[in-house]
Amino acid sequence: MTVPPAADASATSIAPAQDRKLLDTVVEIAAEAGRALEARYSTAARPAERHDMFRTGTADGQVSLDILRPALTALRPEARWLTDEYETTELPAGEWWVVDEVEGNVNHVHGLPEWAVTVALVRDGQTVLAVVRQPVGDLTYTALRGAGAHLNGTPLKVSAKTELNAAIVVTGQAEADQDGTYRRIGQSITAMLDSALLVRASVPSTFPMLLVGAGHNDVFWQYEPVLPGVAAGALMITEAGGTVTRIDGTPWTPGADTILATAPALHDPAVQVLSTIA
Incomplete structure (x- = not known):
């Protein structure tokens, strides 16, 4: 090698x-x-x-x-x-x-x-x-x-897409059902099905995050992530020009209870869709 x-x-x-x-x-x-x-x-x-x-x-x-x-x-x-x-x-x-x-x-x-x-x-x-x-x-x-x-x-460079209805979006399965996490995952997928081009669920988190960094995927979100599953991908995405926050749009830090990683122009639309999930 x-x-x-x-x-x-x-x-x-x-x-x-x-x-x-x-x-x-x-x-x-x-x-x-x-x-x-x-x-x-x-x-x-x-x-x-x-x-x-x-x-x-x-x-x-x-x-x-x-x-x-x-x-x-x-x-x-x-x-x-x-x-x-x-x-x-x-x-x-x-x-x-x-x-x-x-x-x-x-x-x-x-x-x-x-x-x-x-x-x-x-x-x-x-x-x-x-x-x-x-x-x-x-x-x-x-x-x-x-x-x-x-x-x-x-x-690496993130996607240049500007419309959520043209986006490939992906979520990850949480480690455990904490405070209704599984319910939120299901509801978020349903919400995104009405807004995005293609919705996927994938395990582990690293691979769809790498694809966001490379511009193949456009949005990734996860509830209750574990840090080893998202720390590397989050840095890859931000250094490739993407945006990484919590799902509500507030700043993400290691150990946060949610994560949202997107191409820059898709961040606000993704926050808007996911904000409907309680």
Whole structure:
């Protein structure tokens, strides 16, 4: 695999030089974890029972984590590791590694191609660096705050669409039914069916968010997201020129209870449609 340039280091970049160097190393670490997962991946995989699926997925995750955690910890010893208690709440100050060791694990164990290793670094409430390594297809997405988002070194750019009735919109399934989340998901899909060109529901969140960053999808929203599922995608989208807020249009921060990511001209129309959901 040829490691792509992580970010544009031109004079217009406002990303610190140390973060650009850091991103290059994170790309290499994520690629190593991706290779370990690829060795365990089979397009013929068809788990017959829920127990089999979770047993295999847990083992896959541990293989990846055994590479990621020591390498990232050595890279930034002062950075804390995100735990379950902080996945849906505001992060304390400082640096945090936000990692999904097998994003799309359910796809990995079913022989589907949409799985990846995702790594984001959150610093004082802002995501500053993100890497998504998708071994199937040899795809490496990178983003650095102030230096853009890239796919295999090529800049990403969000859609130029201006009308919601021409938009491909996507939502993600929440982790659990919290305060009527499932009901809101269903109602939001119904509302969007009346307004958008095409409505999809997808799991995991990272992949439709990457497609928003690349201009293939136009809108993504989710209720009760977990931070490892959206941190990397949110930075990819904003660095590709998109807009990321909470569903009500207020600012999004890591740990927020909703997320809305859109092409710029579609943000207000999407907020208007989703505001009908109580």
